[in-house]
Amino acid sequence: MKIVDKYFGCDVFSKREMEKYLPNSIYKQMVKVMEDGDELPPQIADVVANAMKDWAMDKGATHYTHWFQPMTGITAEKHDAFINPTGPNTVISDFRGKELIKGEPDASSFPSGGLRATFEARGYTAWDPTSYAFVKEKTLYIPTLFCSYDGSALDKKTPLLRSIDALNTSAVRLLNLMGYDTKKINITVGPEQEYFLIDEAMYKQRLDLMVTGRTLFGAPPVKGQELDDHYFGNINERVKAYMEEVDEELWKLGVFAKTEHKEVAPCQFELAPVYTSTNQANDQNQLTMEILQRCATRHGFVCLLHEKPFEGINGSGKHNNWSFTTDEGENVLEPGDSPQDNIRFLTMLAAIIKGVDEYQDLLRISVASAGNDHRLGANEAPPAIISIYLGEELTSILQAIEEGREYVDQIDKKLELGVSALPQIAKDSTDRNRTSPFAFTGNKFEFRMLGSNLNISCPNTILNTIVAEELDQFATELECYPKEMMTEALIGIVRRTLKEHNRIVFSGNGYSEEWKQEAARRGLLELKTTADALPHYTDPKNLALFAKHNVYQPHELHARENILLTNYYQVIVIEAKTMIYMLRKEILPAIFSYEAKLAQIIQTKKSCGIVAPMEEKILKDINSPLEIVSDHVDKLETLLQVNPESEKEAARFAADALLPLMEAIRALTDTIEKNVSKSEWPLPDYNDILFKSFQ
Template sequence: MSHLRFNALKEVLKRNPIPVEVPEKLSVLFNQNVFSEDAMREYMTKGAFGYIMAAREKGEKIPREAADQIAAAMKDWALSKGATHYTHWFQPLTGTTAEKHDAFFTPVEGGKAIEQFSGSMLVQQEPDASSFPNGGIRNTFEARGYTAWDPTSFAFVIGTTLCIPSVFISYTGETLDYKTPLLRALQLVDEAATDVARYFDRNVNKVQSTLGWEQEYFLVDSALFNTRPDLQFTGRTLVGHSPAKGQQLDDHYFGSIPLRALMYMQDLEIECMKLGIPIKTRHNEVAPNQFECAPVFEEANQAVDHNSLLMDLMARVARKHDFRVLFHEKPFKGVNGSGKHNNWSLSTDTGENLLSPGKNPKKNLQFLTFFINTIKAVNEYGDMLRSAIAAAGNDHRLGANEAPPAIISIFIGSQLFNVLNELEKVSKGKMSPDEKTDIKLNVVGKIPEILLDNTDRNRTSPFAFTGNKFEFRAVGSSANCAEPMMVLNTIVAHQLKKFKSEVDKLIDKGLKKDEAIFNVLRDYIKTSKNILFEGDGYSGDWEMEAAKRKLNNLKTTPEALKSELNQKYIDIYVENGVLTKREIEARNEIKLEKYSSLIDIEAQVLSDLARNHIIPTAINYQNKLIENVQGLKEIFSAAEFKDLAKEQIDLIKTISEKIAIIKSSVDKLLVEKTKSHHIEDSHKRAEAFCDNVKPLFDGIRSAVDDLEMMVDDEIWPLTKYRELLFTK
């Protein structure tokens, strides 16, 4: 194993950056391999194109005869791009994307063949449903499931395959993917937000949820990656002593991008441009070998698809450059982990961002309406957001020094906090002319000026307002954006529906529209103050303060997923038609099973590393020390020997102690792993892995890391942190 490590290091030292041919303008590549609106206009009839746009903009169904026309046009375009196969590209509950390729090739009479692609092939495909996570919805012997085309997301070509973004459902109609409930939530928030936006502008007919994600990741040389079984099987290092230099100097953050990494980024950006992913930003992150990329904001469904596609592309392009991408939230101990900040807002078909203030009190009242309703939604249903980001990897990150805590709170900045305090003082019922003038001119009217020089954003907040959007910072880097976006849009839509009902009741009682809105917003501010926090989310004081405010601190995935089955939360999904109770329970089961399985795998890998790699190496080194001590005894007198051999003998003893700790801890780990594995109840099994198995990792790691600092570097089997993080 030690030879593998040093051979890998030699290989890395020979690496040269792989040059990338970058066009003068990236924009010329944009959407090159996407069946975009321009491509549709070129290849489709006017009628078929009209059906597509009606589906995209109004959610109308596409008639079967139109599907045949669209399929023919899509096939002709794909063939012009060199495609030979097609697939329904979907996002099952595995956390990755999935695809089954079928050839356009079809034999016909006379020993000939043609390329064929019909409307039925476009609209529906039938992959095996039983082998994907389903939470008990499908039996193993019931394999049938369906993928169905999502016309609101553009088809694209990768290599020789036409990829058709699709939803995935069971034979009996339950959702088995991330996309379907997201689409339902987006339709819900469109309807609810449009109804409220029309208080301020009767021309609004549609509201879109927008998303701008920020993807953090690590790059590790592929040769070094292959020397670490823990990275290969779990995505993180289960052992490894911190290097003398980590991120203490902050010299990597926003620094000059290493040339190999830059070539990788340029290659990735070219592939992104071709597939319509509007990557705009790239930079070094805080930890060594950690980086980030981010796109321009897009409609949420398209943005979710693009992030899933990006992660696939990142892994493919990385191999070309002899890298492996690490998406795990905490792949290295002692340095920052990785998140995927979800920047969310709402925009109208009239071109307005509903979370951006305007130049007059009317626009600012619109801003406050959506701003305060979002705060109210998170205050009422914050635990739903916490459960949406619950995962084994994210448990390592939440609450650490680079990530927000597991307590859901909102940061809005002191100036906006003061605005809400002023609005809270609004008298209930009808307002006098002086009150109206004071509120509209002196409070609401000043919001644009306030936001020009607002308080710096709070990096410790899991949900922060950042000028014209909310940034959900607690999402993990390996997560699919669909679930947090599904939850956020559902709870905001639910809250907006309640808001409109309350305002309309006050208007029916004789209040003017603005007075009714102010009255309801005033009550919301009073009942939502608990969720607002402007301080240091990392501090122990905040944990105590949050407890006083009765905000939950769900530190682990099992805790968070238990809260997900709260009847109050189930009712929101069911009432709004986003998920059925059966689907909620199935998804909860899948997440629990995934959590337990990941801890189970980590325990097995750690046991293997300890018993088959670390202990034999330590014994090997110990034997060399023993030989050295025996040699000293032969050469020197008893008195000299006692003095000269003391350090070696102490080291031999310490190594024995560390080996004993590792051996006994691994034995205990395997016993607890087996006991936990056989628990039938999924919640209890996850809790057992969390409470009884996972804590045993620390003792084993500590002893192994101590040995790493004692054993001869020449025989240590695992590539060390200083090599993984600093070898370019």
């Protein structure tokens, strides 16, 4: 039996491995590069590269790759062998500092949103030493950034690192004004990953799953999740074996995979890691999704990471647990043991409340996609309206602070602020509200709107940046006060902020119609679709925010808006084409065949003087919607010939014209499926997929 402690992180070029392979003086410089953000001195680059190569080859590696995250949202890699020729039939394994630090992949086929023309194919990868290199399948993977010739970010990771710097700068500035000696903060994230497992053979019989990741057709199963009997249930042996392999692969790569269980829907599961630094959490979540899918095939499964694979069945999300600590390891989102620490907690809380209120649109944009639109607002995911849940106790305390009155606590354990005019704060008095998009859960915020296949860099980039902005504003205001008035000034800032931004705080049922009406009265945004949300990306206030903190320059943000709008349109067009193909080639021929058999039965019975009311009713129930389906398919094919003039028009066209028609076609086809013999239906149905996958 393998002992995890012995092999955890064995495929990672960790500090432990660096210390073995690097001279001591260079090892110490390398640690400073990683921990303090110092630049790698050019004179040691060759030594580091050679040590990394030796370590990787000792692990069996023959190639290396700069591993990056282009704006496709997934990872990209180009593999090069370590070998260099030394003669006609001889080679030497070599890896130099210049190859470690910078690569030059062809950038022409990656989305750029206009950041470079197609004929300007050059793109550069730059080593990110703050994320550990690792070996996987005989290749050394080097985490990198990806930029264009002029330095514009062509990837998801560069803006994330910029936002980490922005939040660090603002937080350190404010904390030091508050009397702390803080040199650096550490932003942590723990992304809980949901996914579906289905049988590979059934998957391969459904073109919609293979092409789009979701079922475009499917009548409801006889049993769904009504009994709540799947959640936290006993794990099937075949699935358990799969999970064990996933854990082992992740543990070798240093991923803190810890919790796994059945989720609410049939065939749905969750894997949750221990929190780690945001940059590493981002890379590790990309690895987690890859390994979930790769291991599945070895067990006869397919892992679905689409946000909504099955209509009427819960989709999959990703809960982004976000917080940050000081260099002393103190969580600033946790009430402390002193009045000063509690005021720090309230100040940080106020800044987050203000940021979420002022930048609701950006948080909604950060999770926007064609797939996630199917999921948000159902009884499985938060609504598209952004709000903050703080728990009843903390909400009541903040209301008392806002109103300048004393708060009468309900429980015994309290935290003091050292100011008699303020209430005492109860520790750990928050419950969970599953309908809240952004919930405070004790010492962190849980951003619950992310879809399961989303790259977590964008939500965290935006979250870091908006909080950086609010902390920066607080610090600028505090600089006007003498030290002896700092506490009073902070309390004033907190009280004013709560009064001005309390509309974003909501503790009730986010699914209710009453909340939608209340949210509208409060002036909160309800951006129902990606087409509604994305055009706000480049609103003047957002352009100014990102430029101020050097996270995105205006041209980089415009590019991302264009890329996301185009992706939304193209995803829906691909789904529409797949739908038409499946209808024309598979579903309609099967229906015609079944209708012919029914008609023959009816005719035979009548020729014998026997009435056939049941067969006639079934035939009518099939043929009536079938005629409408035929007309709708013709119309959908016509609509696909339309060429919208701009990305925004294309997204709007997909949302307003294509999707409603596709939904109508699906509803009618699913009705027909209920009346067609199972032996005649050409696709594995929901009963097959959801309940026979583990047999």
